[in-house]
Amino acid sequence: MKRAKDVNQYIEHAPKEMRSGLKKLRALIKKTAPAAFERISYGMPFYDYKGRLVYFAAMRGYIGFYIPPPIIADYAKELKAYITTKSAIHFPLKKLPVALIKKLIMARMKHNDLKK
Numbered sequence: 001m002k003r004a005k006d007v008n009q010y011i012e013h014a015p016k017e018m019r020s021g022l023k024k025l026r027a028l029i030k031k032t033a034p035a036a037f038e039r040i041s042y043g044m045p046f047y048d049y050k051g052r053l054v055y056f057a058a059m060r061g062y063i064g065f066y067i068p069p070p071i072i073a074d075y076a077k078e079l080k081a082y083i084t085t086k087s088a089i090h091f092p093l094k095k096l097p098v099a100l101i102k103k104l105i106m107a108r109m110k111h112n113d114l115k116k
Helices: 007-013 016-032 098-115
Strands: 037-041 044-048 052-059 062-066 088-091
Touching: 007 016, 007 037, 007 044, 016 052, 016 062, 016 098, 052 098
Parallel strands: none
Antiparallel strands: 037 044, 044 052, 052 062, 062 088
16 A cells, blocks of 8 residues: 555555445544544554554454554453454454444543543
């Protein structure tokens, strides 16, 4: 995928079958964290809210959702249906778990609020 200058361009350059999911994820992040600053970082969409909030990326066969520790560990039971690492979750292309993603974003916002 071409290097994007902004999130619109990133989604535009993503494979066609991923664009709808990426748009939905972007809208969910913006609705949940309206004060977050959006930009491209490490070649993918990034959101800053009092520090690192979340990233997402179009990957082969899934949407990568990246959220700094300790959030994934804190929600391990709710994430057991997904492939996870210390800071990444692989979401299926077909159906994003909207309520769960919102909960994770809000937890990271709270974490960032407490750090400041």
